[in-house]
Amino acid sequence: MAGTTLAPGTLLMAGLLTALTSAQGLLTSASKSGDGYAYDFATVPFLAEITKFLISYGLLRRQRAADPGSVRITRDLRTVALFIVPSIIYMVHNNVQFFFLKYVDPATYQILGNLKIVTTGLLLRLALKRYLSRLQWMALLLLMAGAATSQINTDCSQGRVQGVLHAPVMGYVFALVSALMSAVAAVYTEWVLKKNNDTLYWQNMLLYGFGAAFNFANLAQSKVAAGGSWALLHGYTPVTWLVVANLAFSGLLVSWVMKFADSIVKVYATSLAMLLTTLVSISFFGLAPTLQMALGIVVASCSVVLYYVPPAALAAVPEAAPLEKAPSGKLPW
C-alpha cells in the first residue's frame, strides 16, 4: 500500500495545517466585537489571497536568485487557464451552500458537511484512479461518522429536538451536491498542481492571482449592492490581521499538501482540526465536555490509525496465542 504511511515532512505540514485550521475558528470568534464583526468579513479572504500571492511571488524570486535552473515554469495559456477553475468552483459552491442553508439549520448543515470526506475518496478513485484499500475506505467512513458524532447537538436550551434526521429531502440533495463540489475542488486542485513539475510557487501565484481577482469581484459587487464604504480595512484590529495571516498560511499549507501529499491528508487535517478546536474550547474556554465529543474523538482517532498505520503492524498479535481453545488447568485468579 505505497504512499499511505506519511513521510515526516508531510506529517509536519499536516500537523501545522491542523493547528492553523483549528486556530482559524478560535481567532475568528476572538475577532468578533460583541456578537458581530466591527469589520467587513468579506475583506478577509480577499486579503488572504493577496497575501498568499505576494508570499508565493517572493519565494519564487528567492528561488530564481538562488538557483535559476531549478525554477520550472509553464506559461502557455492552456496550462495557465486551468488555474481559473478552482476559483470558479469555489464561487459556484458558495451559491450552492447559500441554497443549502435555506433547507437545513446550521447544525445540520455542519454535520452533513462531513459527507465531503467520503465524496473526496470517491472522486479520487473515479477521476484520478487512486485506489484505496477496504481498510482505508472504512477509515474514511469512520472519520465521517466520528466527526458527525462529535457535532450531535444535545443542548435542549433551544427546546427543540436535535440530532434527528429531520431535514427536507432538498436539504440532503444540496448536502450531496455541496459535498461533491468540495471533492471536485480538492481533487481538481490536487490534479492541476501535480499535472506537471512546475515549481509550486509559480502554481500558487496562478491559483491565488485568480483567487484574488474573483474575491475582489465578489467584494466589489457586494459593496456596490450594499453601497458600503470602500474603506476595506475599516474596523481592523491586530486580531483581524491575525485572522487574515492565519487564513493565508493555512491556504499555503493546503497547496503544499495537495502537491506533495494528497486530498485525503487535507481531509484528515481539517476534520481533526474541528476536534482539536473542541478540545481547546473545553480546556481553555469552559466548553462543557459531552459524551458525543468523547465518542467522536475516539472514532476519529481510530480512523487515523486505520488509514495510515501499515496493515501488517495493525494485524500483529503480541503473542501467537490461538484464539479458539483457552489454556485450561488451574484457575488464573
Next chain:
Amino acid sequence: MAGTTLAPGTLLMAGLLTALTSAQGLLTSASKSGDGYAYDFATVPFLAEITKFLISYGLLRRQRAADPGSVRITRDLRTVALFIVPSIIYMVHNNVQFFFLKYVDPATYQILGNLKIVTTGLLLRLALKRYLSRLQWMALLLLMAGAATSQINTDCSQGRVQGVLHAPVMGYVFALVSALMSAVAAVYTEWVLKKNNDTLYWQNMLLYGFGAAFNFANLAQSKVAAGGSWALLHGYTPVTWLVVANLAFSGLLVSWVMKFADSIVKVYATSLAMLLTTLVSISFFGLAPTLQMALGIVVASCSVVLYYVPPAALAAVPEAAPLEKAPSGKLPW
C-alpha cells in the same frame, strides 16, 4: 491470527443469539400490560433457569442413549463446585447495579454499560492470556463507541440536557466495577466450560442447576420480604411464556458460544442485538430514526468487519496504483 474468522457453525449460533437477544427486549415490552407487568417479573429468570436445566438434562439423556461412550462427565466436587461461581458473581453484580443506578439515570447507566465490551477484552488477555491484534482492540473500542453513540439521548421532551458526561464520580466508579464484573462473569464461564472436555449438556446442568437454586432463593427472599403470594404463574400470558422460552434459549446459545467460540462473540452478538432492536423498532413500531442511531450502526458495522475479516483481505487494494504521484496528462473530466 488463528480463530478470528468465524466458523459457519459459530456464525449461525452468533446470528441466532443476536436475533433472540434482540427479540427479548421486544417480547418483554410486549408482555407489559399498560405501563407495568401483570405478572411477577422475578419469576421469569427463575423459570428460564429451570427450562435450561431440563432441556440440558433431556439432551444429555438422549446423547447417553445414542452413544454412551461419547458422554464425558466429571463429577468430583472440586470441578462441580467451580460451577457455583457464575451464580455468585451474578448475585453480587445485581447488587452492584442497584447501587450504580442510585448514582446515574437509566440512560447513562445503559451507555456506561458498554464499557464491558473493552473490559471483556482486557480480562481475556489478563486471565486467559488471549492476545488480540491492534486491529481487534480498535474494533472493540469502535464497537463500544458505536453502541454508546446509538444510545445518545437527544429527546428534549423531558427538558433536560442529555448525552452529557454529567454523572457523579461514584457513578463512573460503579460503572467500571460493573463492567469488570460482567467481564469476570463472561470470562470465568468461558474458562470453566473450556476447562475440560466434559459434554456441554452436563456442564449446563451444573450451571443452570445452581442458577435455578440462586434464583429461587432470591425469589423466595423477595416474596417473604414483600409478603407476596406464592402463585408464581399468576398473571402469566402466552407472551410471558414466550419471554421465558426466549430467555432460556438465548441462555443455551450463550453457553454454546462460550464453549465453542469465545466471550467476544457473545459481546458482539449482544451489542449488535441492541442495534437490531433499534432497526426493528424504527421499521415496525414507528420509532423516529435519529442521526446517532445511523452513526452507531455505521461504526459498529465497521467494528465487526475489522474484528472478523482477515487483515490481508482488508489491506488488499483493488488496483496497485501508487498513491504518491497522480497520473498526469489530460483532464479526467
